[in-house]
Each structure stands twice: as structure tokens, then as C-alpha cells.
Amino acid sequence: GAVVSQHPSRVICKSGTSVKIECRSLDFQATTMFWYRQFPKQSLMLMATSNEGSKATYEQGVEKDKFLINHASLTLSTLTVTSAHPEDSSFYICSASRGLNEQFFGPGTRLTVL
Amino acid sequence: AQTVTQSQPEMSVQEAETVTLSCTYDTSESNYYLFWYKQPPSRQMILVIRQEAYKQQNATENRFSVNFQKAAKSFSLKISDSQLGDTAMYFCAFIFDTDKLIFGTGTRLQVFP
Numbered sequence: 001g002a003v004v005s006q007h008p009s010r011v012i013c014k015s016g017t018s019v020k021i022e023c024r025s026l027d028f029q030a031t032t033m034f035w036y037r038q039f040p041k042q043s044l045m046l047m048a049t050s051n052e053g054s055k056a057t058y059e060q061g062v063e064k065d066k067f068l069i070n071h072a073s074l075t076l077s078t079l080t081v082t083s084a085h086p087e088d089s090s091f092y093i094c095s096a097s098r099g100l101n102e103q104f105f106g107p108g109t110r111l112t113v114l
Numbered sequence: 115a116q117t118v119t120q121s122q123p124e125m126s127v128q129e130a131e132t133v134t135l136s137c138t139y140d141t142s143e144s145n146y147y148l149f150w151y152k153q154p155p156s157r158q159m160i161l162v163i164r165q166e167a168y169k170q171q172n173a174t175e176n177r178f179s180v181n182f183q184k185a186a187k188s189f190s191l192k193i194s195d196s197q198l199g200d201t202a203m204y205f206c207a208f209i210f211d212t213d214k215l216i217f218g219t220g221t222r223l224q225v226f227p
Binding site for chain 1: 147151156157158159160161164205209213214215217218219220222
């Protein structure tokens with residue numbers, strides 16, 4: 001149990017376009033979902049925390065208008081990278097929590113902006 | 115501020131041997147949870163082991179065990195009988211009431227045949 005999926009796993013887009021990444025908890029209802037960004041050979045950097053039906057809480061330095069997060073249901077959160085530029089290229093990982101101080105991670109999405 | 119420090123950027127071990135990865139943390143909280151996550155080349159984050167701070171007994175999961183020293187704020191991971199599949203990046207992480215995981219910088223472990 002406690003499986004989290006992410007779609008797509010890999011996306012390549014042109015500069016200026018927007019990209020949506022979906023995160024789903026497949027077999028449990030997630031009270032909270034988290035979005036991380038990971039640069040090569042580095043640790044995970046928390047971007048934002050989202051709860052179903054409410055606005056996401058962004059970490060300091062993360063542009064809210066650049067990284068739009070929608071948490072439509074207890075099993076789905078989406079991250080939209082708006083007007084993507086090459087510097088937005090990265091590995092994006094979501095996680096979902098069902099409480100009990102434990103997070104379950106999705107497999108990640110590799111975004112490449114040309 | 116809560117911080118997690120992993121002082122070993124890279125470690126290597128021979129197959130079947132034992133290796134210990136270090137982690138220290140800083141917090142003023144009294145109740146929290148500590149984790150070790152593994153990130154293999156696939157980049158999927160996998161929970162290796164979890165320790166609740168109020169439990170004095172060290173957590174164990176098969177070949178993985180921790181040495182939790184609360185007073186010293188130390189949380190090391192011991193991998194016994196290392197296997198090639200243990201090759202991965204290992205992250206120590208900490209969580210308290212905010213539900214936010216705070217990660218260390220990671221230790222890259224290479225298991226050699």
C-alpha cells in the first residue's frame with residue numbers, strides 16, 4: 001500500500017510554454033501533498049505544501065506565479081510550471097502524507113526546457 | 115532552526131561488509147521523527163527506516179539498523195551484509211509537528227563486488 005504516482009515521468013518542452021505535472025495517491029487519501037525540486041547530485045528542496053481545497057504554502061524563494069499548485073482532491077495534486085525557461089529544468093518529486101508523520105514519494109518527473 | 119547534517123558525501127563498501135552512514139541534527143523539539151531514505155539511480159525515494167524520538171530502542175529493518183543517540187542528536191545508519199542493490203544516495207531526514215521533512219545533503223554509497 002501507500003503508492004504515489006506521478007505523470008509524466010519525463011517531459012521536454014519549449015521555452016515559454018507551460019507544463020503540468022500530476023501527483024496521485026493511488027491507494028490512500030492524502031491529507032497533505034508536498035512538491036520538491038532536486039538538482040543533480042543534490043538533496044531535495046521543498047517547494048510547497050498543499051492541502052486539499054486550500055491554497056498551497058510556498059517556501060521562501062519559490063515563485064508562486066511560476067509554480068502553480070492545485071490540490072483538487074484528497075488523491076490529486078498538480079504542479080504547473082508556467083512560462084517555463086531552461087533554468088526551470090530539473091527533477092520534480094511529489095510526496096503524499098496520510099498523517100503519522102510519514103511521506104510517500106512519487107517516482108519523479110524530469111523536466112527539460114529547451 | 116532545524117538542520118540535518120550528513121558529513122560523508124561519499125562512502126564505499128565491499129559486498130557482504132558492513133558500513134555506517136553518519137547523521138547529526140539540530141532541534142529544540144522534544145518529540146520528532148527521524149528517517150533514512152534511499153534514492154537509487156532510478157531516483158525513486160524509498161523509506162529505509164524510521165525512528166520515533168521518544169522511543170529509546172533503536173529501530174531495525176532486516177539488514178538496516180540505526181544508532182539513535184538523542185542527547186548527542188545523532189542518528190547513524192548501519193547496513194550489514196551490504197549488497198550491490200544498496201548502491202544509492204542515502205538521505206537522513208527529520209520531521210516534527212509541521213509535517214515538513216528536513217533533509218540532509220545526502221551520502222552517496224557505492225557497493226563494490
